[in-house]
Amino acid sequence: QTVVTQEPSFSVSPGGTVTLTCGLTSGSVSTTHSPSWYRQTPGQPPRTLIYSTNARSSGVPDRFSGSILGNKAALTITGAQADDESNYYCVLYLGSGIWMFGGGTKLTVL
Amino acid sequence: EVQLVESGGGLVQPGGSLRLSCAASGFTFSSYWMTWVRQAPGKGLEWVANIKHDGSSKYYVDSVKGRFTISRDNAKNSLYLQMNTLRAEDTAVYYCARWELAMGQYYYIDVWGRGTTVTVSS
Numbered sequence: 001q002t003v004v005t006q007e008p009s010f011s012v013s014p015g016g017t018v019t020l021t022c023g024l025t026s027g028s029v030s031t032t033h034s035p036s037w038y039r040q041t042p043g044q045p046p047r048t049l050i051y052s053t054n055a056r057s058s059g060v061p062d063r064f065s066g067s068i069l070g071n072k073a074a075l076t077i078t079g080a081q082a083d084d085e086s087n088y089y090c091v092l093y094l095g096s097g098i099w100m101f102g103g104g105t106k107l108t109v110l
Numbered sequence: 111e112v113q114l115v116e117s118g119g120g121l122v123q124p125g126g127s128l129r130l131s132c133a134a135s136g137f138t139f140s141s142y143w144m145t146w147v148r149q150a151p152g153k154g155l156e157w158v159a160n161i162k163h164d165g166s167s168k169y170y171v172d173s174v175k176g177r178f179t180i181s182r183d184n185a186k187n188s189l190y191l192q193m194n195t196l197r198a199e200d201t202a203v204y205y206c207a208r209w210e211l212a213m214g215q216y217y218y219i220d221v222w223g224r225g226t227t228v229t230v231s232s
Contacts, residue, residue, distance in 0.1 A: 001172075031216070034215075034216040034217055034218065036218035036219065038155070038219070040155075045222040045223065045224050045225055046147075046205075046219075046222055047222075048218065048219060048220055051210075051212055051218035051220070052212045052213055052216035052218065053216075055212060057220065087154075089154060089155050091155075091157065091218075093217065096169075097160060097167065097169030098171070099145075099157040099160070101154060101155040101156060101157055102154070104154040104155065
């Protein structure tokens, strides 16, 4: 069975740039998988960041951007801030009505 | 204000049943696909089930097929998840959420509830 993959953890320095990725164990991610990205801090519901690969949700700063990089969907954060420290999740449409979240990336800003 | 409020969570013994509800407000509920997403303690998000605007199509993650049933009552602006034969691994916070359609072809979740906690334990 195809699984959606994400880096378990990532670290970035304040002011730095980081790219998180969202892949598939079988095949390449494309726009047809309708990639979207969410962030979540402990005890809170997720918040939508990016949809349709690269569109920013309302109120999301332009420091956050989405793209397809190679065979994966990507979320890039530029000018990282302390409050970007969070868990980031992608979700992909796998076809036949089935969706799957990646395992999430815990981002540390230090 | 667009809002989703879940209820119905609680402690249940393995093999038991529970019915979750989600009350929607602030939007035309009958126009949207809806979904349940869960999160086990200390774990990531897991998509559980989807239901079409009119309830005519339903989809489930393999691990809940045959045990969980998603349904909706558009007249009551409500979404439900009937959970039977519950297992310890079903222990999670269950979020109700709304699918939005962008550019006529790309779906994404744009509204989340705050979740309701289900604990399966003896």
